[in-house]
Amino acid sequence: MTTQLKLLTGKREAGIVPTLEVTRLSKVFKTGEGPVTVLRDLDFTVGKGEFICVLGPSGCGKTTLLNLLAGFEKPSAGKALLNGRPIQGPGPDRCVVFQEDTLFPWLTVEENIAFGVNGVPKKEKQEKVLHFLDLVGLTPFQDYLPREISGGMKKRVSLARVLILQPQILLMDEPFGALDAQAREEMQDLLLSLWNQFHHTIVFITHDIDEAVALADRVLLMQKDPGAIAEETRVRLPRPRERTAASFQDYCKALYQSIKKPR
């Protein structure tokens, strides 16, 4: 019922059920020098199984947006609905892959992946963990501690520990920003292949144009001061996408020009 009603509102491709609906979402921080509007009147929807990239310069409020969607922060105005229900507080239906390294340093790779799995019989849990270890290609490293593995491997663990919880929506905050170019591309490919398998809804934050074009169904371009959605671009390229193809480069150019456009 509710979903059908929702279908009648908002901007989206016909037939796609929105998972996430953001309406006039704003965030104002109170600081020593008075209130600062970091996000103003954000409006967008994300369809079920859609891969959205939020592209914007650093400091435009991307992390703040993600914190609102994750439930770490409360909006100052407007609302964010997940499957028609307002987001209230963090929970395993909206999993986050953070910008920073947030693995638990006292747990092994395997234990980190098992961390959020609860209420499952021990044997089943063990099998699940081994399965997801395998999915991200870390089986040989299951007993390593986070400090003993590389940055790229840590990101794989961060991904596996949330995928195992089967979230409705995956929130990723510049997850590969700190990796070298090769590791980043590897991770992008891994993420896409997992997405092909599971069809999660993904909101992926980045400041890297190439990354956005390589991954997204749709790119939401953010502007700064105050943070707002400036433009929306649908990337109509078949997957797997060839980064060197002229059509790929055209999208990058167009996005680049949109970013440079004075507003």
Next chain:
Amino acid sequence: MAFEKKNGWMGGFIPWVLPALFILGWFLASRFEIVPSYLMPSPKQVGEAGILYAFGAPGEGPFAGRFWLDAWVSCGRVFAGFALAALFGVPLGVLSGRAESMQRFLSASINALRAVPGICWLPLAMVWFGIGYRTTLFLVALAAFFPIYINTAAGARQVSPLLFQAGAMMGVRRLRAVFAILLPGAMPNILTGLRLGLGISWAYLVLGELTGVPNGLGAVIMDARMMGRIDIIIVGIVLIALLGRTSDLMLSGLLRICFKSARRLT
């Protein structure tokens, strides 16, 4: 560098150099009577006194065979006082490390109390608790509380808020987060606090026992002083050093066995 390697034969050998030199110096000093033997008996004399103290049959001398009871009683006092300190120090430390209001409520008072040298409590404790077990317990618990509290609070404070966010988005919050994230994250500091606390427990044990209790390592040292038995005083000091070191190793080992975080982060 080769000699920096921990496991080489040099590594095992180095910690013993200083004690060996010390004993050699001591031996020479007494051999050539640089220090009169009524002030500093020879190593041989002290060794014999120690063996008699530990393994002698009662009746062979005033201290013969007393060691086991003394050690047992002293360890019990240290353990009880230390446990009491940990029981209050860890939870209060965690609270004041994580809750701003708790920190404001506690820290000024605790820091003021901490500025008072422990020995100042002795007269008061003797009036309140009399001579013996309860005074010793009070002194040990009080002295051990501060390092445990302070280090636990520092450890709890520095656990990254991002780890709590990560836990929360995976559905681990509140009390479960305390046990799954806060305590493991603070474990290195908690371990440091407990070790410092245990170390200071031995110091205050001796202070408590010096007031005149029938048994205990501190009591033996005091008795020996009154009887002019320097050799037994030295035996007592050496035994307290050994017991202190052993209990420290046991504490670290126990925490490492019980907690992954203690094993893997320290």
